[in-house]
Amino acid sequence: MSKEYQKNPLYIEQTTEAPQSGQSPSKKFVDDDGREKRTGTLLTASAHIITAVIGSGVLSLAWAIAQLGWVAGPAVLMAFSFITYFTSTLLADTYRSPGPVHGNRNYTYMDVVRSHLGGVKVQLCGLAQYGNLVGVTIGYTITASISMVAVERSNCFHKNGHNYKCAVSNYPFMAIFAVIQIIFSQIPNFHKLSWLSIVAAIMSFAYSSIGLALSIAKVVGGGHEKTSLTGTEVGVDVSGSEKVWRSFQAIGDIAFAYAYSTVLIEIQDTLKSQPPENKVMKRASLVGVTTTTAFYVLCGCVGYAAFGNQAPGNFLTGFGFYEPFWLIDFANVCIAIHLIGAYQVFAQPIFGFVEKMCNQKWPESKFITKEYALCGNFNINLFRLVWRTLYVIVTALVAMIFPFFNDFLGLIGAASFYPLTVYFPIEMHIAQTKIPKYSFTWMWLKILSWACLVVSLVAAAGSIQGLAQHVKTYKPFKTEN
Template structure:
């Protein structure tokens, strides 16, 4: 009964007469829902958790396809596009006025308020298919990282020439069981602690990958790099070069995508200062931090591996030693993806 009353109280529309003694409304926001307590710091954690995925470790491969000129240019271009569009979307949280307007709780509410009509169905289909695809991808990637821990120990024990094949399936089941437990978190507003842990994990494994790359470059190993990336006739054929170029651009674009959960993140922020100002501040911190890590990992990784950069230099074993550090980095990836899964799954749960 208490849970039902609490759930109902989240959606009570507040009347002026209800707040005469101040007892009822002191814990409610202007829309009658439980008072939001999020800040630009927690929003930044959500953003970093959503944006910095294990894909950061594959950016060396993307830069290898594009080269020293186009690679950094594409990274910076998508960084600017992400920041600019995110600030626009942050102003759409309240409509029609970005400070005093009516709240839009989800991305679909924003589409409904500003576009309406058939566009609501089309954008809804695009959003939820995207969210579903991301959660499936995170399940697979997390299992690959778990497998990498087992393979790393096998390589250390038996040598790098051994195949050390391990099935992903048991680890996907383990990941799913963990998500079943975490999916009992009531809503997006209660995810802050999980996002902060996940953000710390993303910094950890990105830093490890970056550190190992720097160590490899400093060790005197000179990998072959070029201004235009992999060379036609040497590394790849002409058709492979075209295909890989578009794939690399797509990987970088996907690495920055978090617009599908931006409004849900903004709905966790308290109203003073105005939500759009806090969200823009969080976006500035989140996107700039992400871009710095992306540029460093991509460029230093390319310098370390050159045109033969692996798809992921931790799970793809660009490094074998120190094996315990590789294990720790892959565990960090798995923990990060456990949290990131919830960031993308909660809006899906809310819709259902």
């Protein structure tokens, strides 16, 4: 074991525990790198991926398909499912370096880039990754509050009629969501998060299935609307410029709906060392991407068939359906529960990054390093308690001040999709496998990378246009109807 790992506080803390059943501490409690023994499996990794990928955005895919139509919509969905799976397999092989099986571990995305590429690209990776993660946690605070508000409005509409003005404020629900996240943020790391991801994944299946079933019921009942091969029609549904901008936004929505590369390495770092982590991660990616693609195609296409060119942005919170109101309520509760877990999946890398930096800078500080046993195997750390609580409070306040932050999130997603999901995995694969420059493989990988860059630029343009439209009508702390 290297001297670097022997100096690691985590190594000292784990190896000083008393051995049990005559086994040595290094074999019983720690992995080959001196860290706490990893217990992740194909099931837990798949759950993390599904929790990170599906999101409540699945319910907006009917709108995305409506902008692109029956031909381009499903084609774009399938294209990005392939790209995401392919680049995730490349990224999985970079977890260990120099070799994908017997090399040294890389704990974070930045560590992987540092090992394979180095230089200024490490800082660019960190900026893209953590900027995206912060944006996602703020966006999820807003989205969860929208789902909670939808429950209140659903009950109001059921009681007073669909034309009644049911105005409900998002802000109390953002505060409730923040309190819940303060509690769950004390889960120390990804290794202890598996049960929450499994619950969140089940919730995502539940509300996606409800949305799909309601759409099918509407189509079967003859309530479906007009659809077309090219989606919304210029001069009928939208103007020419609106068609272009909405198509750009739809492509961006679909592309970023698959993006989980920001947390892939952190998920892979939870896996047992046998079988090899890269093989398990590739299978988990196949399970996750295949499952989400099936739901995306079903929810997007059946939702479009039900609502046609006037599909709402989210047909559960946007009231594409009003009845049965109790089922709508249940689906929105499932969305909120799912986002509780999804928030943690995206927040844990941020928590880990800050805590690692502070541990390295102040290794003698008991406030930062000391763990206090509470009950059972649960420990509390004062620095973790204070800093994570402050982070949740700040993200909630930003969400309250800028409730249209989802438009910013689209822009952040556009800026991070290309480098994190496409560029870095391809460049690290080329470096790791030493693919000759200008060879056939090198050329087609570069072409794929450049094509995805164009998609990111197009999606960024659509997000900026949407953001500009919302800013024009923005009124702080206004209750939406």
